[in-house]
Amino acid sequence: MTTDATVTADHTGSDPAELRSYLLQADAGVLVAVLAQLTGDPAVVDRFAAKISFEPDPPEQIGVTDVETREVLVDAVMAALDQPRPAGALPSDDPALFARIAPLALGTAVSGEYVGLLLEQGGFHPSQPVLPRTAALPTDFKVVIIGAGIAGMAAALECADAGIDYEIIDRNDEVGGTWYTAVYPGIGVDTPSAYYSLSRDINAGWSSYYPQGAEYQEYLESVATQNNLRDHTRFSTEVEALWWDEERRLWQIHSVGPEGTREVSYANAVIPAVGYLNRPRWPELAGKESFAGVSIHSAEWDPDLDLRGKKVAIIGAGCTAVQIVDACVGDVEHLTVFQRQPHWVAPRKRLTDDVPEYRRWLNTHIPFYANWNRLKSFWGTADNNYPVIVRDPDWAADHLSISPANDVLLRMCLDYIDRVFGAGSELAKKVTPDFAPYGKRIIRDPGGYYAALAKPHVDVEASEPARVNVRGIVTQDGRQIDLDVIIYATGYHLDFLSTVDIRGRDGIKLSDVWGDSPSAYRGGMVPGFPNMFVSSAPNYSPGHGAGHNFGVEVMVHYVMECLQLMAQRGVRTIEVTPEAFESYVDEIDRAMADTVWCHTPTAHTYYRSGGGRIVTAFPFRLIDVWQSHRAPIEGDFVLR
Structure with a gap:
């Protein structure tokens, strides 16, 4: 963790071969932005922009169209890292320089109204005061x-x-x-x-x-x-x-x-x-105090609780429940998920959430690289996503989704349901919401939630429990489910x-x-x-x-x-x-x-x-x- 990543990132002492190897794997658009900031020369954008192609999903990788261009770009960055900043160069957080390099680094057009916000959110400079700091509060304030x-x-x-x-x-x-x-x-x-x-x-x-x-x-x-x-x-x-x-x-x-x-x-x-x-909000559920096993709310978790080999029920289908199910499904003997209402669940976009070594190295050692990665994460889900929550009356009149942008997300989530559970299956019906995405908080699958629901030792009850008794939970249709542990992932007041x-x-x-x-x-x-x-x-x-x-x-x-x-x-x-x-x-x-x-x-x-x-x-x-x-x-x- 660095107080100012743009200042303390340092490649000094790095092996040149290792440095080159990591730079060759880097996001080329970000490297051009880094080069422009290291040299204070916005012309590097004109030099490389035409050779860069965009791959926005996932939104952190941008490639170049030929190996020679990548080699030339890496050479230029390595040379700039070893040279003092030229006299008279534009400051690294100069708004004009930033406006030139941001579209290339972020992969989309960037309106001028966003420059100040992005400079701050990227950590390129602190939040800029507006009122003049010409007066001070009393010393005892x-x-x-x-x-x-x-x-x-x-x-x-x-x-x-x-x-x-x-x-x-x-x-x-x-x-x-x-x-x-x-x-x-x-x-x-x-x-x-x-x-x-x-x-x-x-x-x-x-x-x-x-x-x-x-x-x-x-x-x-x-x-x-x-x-x-x-x-x-x-x-x-x-x-x-x-x-x-x-x-x-x-x-x-x-x-x-x-x-x-x-x-x-x-x-x-x-x-x-x-x-x-x-x-923590506990549901009004008859008999919950009578249960002879372990009752626990997700917000008051006991780290010593061992779920291995246990018959477990989890009440809830929000983000907390999703994460618990994903984490414990491989340990429990049997799991029953009680969902009052399904959420829209977006698929994980990568095979793994582990940050690769080269990226961690670049973030730590190359000036401005971590700042741009931060900014790309922000920009990818910022106002480009705003149309998803705004209703288009004409569209909403005959669609479950509220707008064309909202429908793109709905289709992605429906496709994920069909891929995991099979289109039209009983389980697919249980996990499909009846409202537009973002009507309630969207959930990101940590990687194994939907897969967990499809496992043979997992049952999904598309309702809340009817009541709890000493042995476990009675379902709405009168079935008894014997349990060792009941997890209340029922949120907060x-x-x-x-x-x-x-x-x-x-x-x-x-x-x-x-x-x-x-x-x-x-x-x-x-x-x-x-x-x-x-x-x-x-x-x-x-x-x-x-x-x-x-x-x-x-x-x-x-x-x-x-x-x-x-x-x-x-x-x-x-x-x-x-x-x-x-x-x-x-x-x-x-x-x-x-x-x-x-x-x-x-x-x-x-x-x-x-x-x-x-x-x-x-x-x-x-x-x-x-x-x-x-x-x-x-x-x-x-x-x-």
Whole structure:
């Protein structure tokens, strides 16, 4: 893991023959981009572009049409690596240079509006400040961040860079959030690992394109170590309440520490970064307490649980269930999968998820190479994927899919079902959804899920259990299934801070404001709650591409800009006006009305609140979200 992969990547001391061997296997489009950045010469694009062919699936390999061109390109890169950067060359993150090389490296046209976003998301330079840094907050200004997952860590790093005093409070005894607490078999990243990291802390050495949770946790721990985040963190401490103290114009933070010790501390601003899927949801299932075997929720997994030779049932068919089934099917004596509703499952595109040695070497040793790999992973599922979630009324009128783009995904998934189970088979019918793809979260097959369902010692029940008894589960049609272990992969309660007593100005409760349809302005801001920025806010999660880290970085940049506005105006509080809040939420809802989530009523999804509103995903392009969060609109706030 490197703090700046574009600076610390170093081939010094490498064997020239080994270097050449790895470069000959490299993505040729990326090599041209690397060469242009090493030399500061955009003309290299004209020299090589015509000889490069694109192979977009999987989207990391680009070839050349002849061996001689590849040899010449490798020679040029090796020479550039051994030479100092020419005087007067364009900077490696120069927007004009980047605009020339990005289409070749990424394999598609790149609109100029994306250049700034891609430079940041590729880690070529940090998020660029918009408001001038000509004023500072008072020296005693303090930010408290609740949660030490990726969102809380990102906020802490930006506070540190800005010279703002901060403290993280986390209920666990280590950083990592979900990746620290969730340890069920097969847990892994379903966003490509090349992208799923902080752009300021790119990990060049992933062992897998979709690594297991333990490897991702190691990455987060390394970020904390390199940046001394633990020195600013109160671990094993649960925040019970946040109360706004109008007299002091500070937030009171009520917490319970180790051994039940209670404390009230204060902060000028708070950033709740605890996510909204934390509390395991057990189904209302008659008799579940009577089962004589082992009952376990995937979110509360016991690492000592041995499934070998056991008769096991898993209730659920979401991402967690898929990963557990894939991981344990070879160990159990018999497995019964209870699915309330099938998901669309996309096939794995490679024979293996292992990152080949040459690519790991190039990522680690060649400047800019890991950055471009990160950016290609982002770009491959970014706004090029946006049409998949937008409804075409004419198309949707007589198709299950909602648009031609959505139909491409549907056909791919249907083909996968037919290949594994046989077209028209009983099992194929059981696993085929009745709603358009993306109506609920799409699932990537880790490699063996569908194959597992087809095994002779695996049964799929296309319904929930009727009840549980001492011996096991009774099915909806009255059959008894005797079991040793029941795994509840039934997800989480959708908690937008509902487990914390948050009271804003005049004692108003956030839970009363939100009810069962939470909403927020940019930066996770709500009228009546000054200086509070909810990181995992309603409608701030990318729904069509990128990953959680994109939303995190956009949000944290915006929060820093808001704090800078406070510094410039010499004020102690910033609070969104009700009018700006309502206008922004109305904009979200109008855009949401045209998305797949509002036109797949049969899909059971946590995206939808109890009130029926889509509350997790945002309905905009990534570029629109990025641009609208570059700087605060001062007229939308009350500054005091």
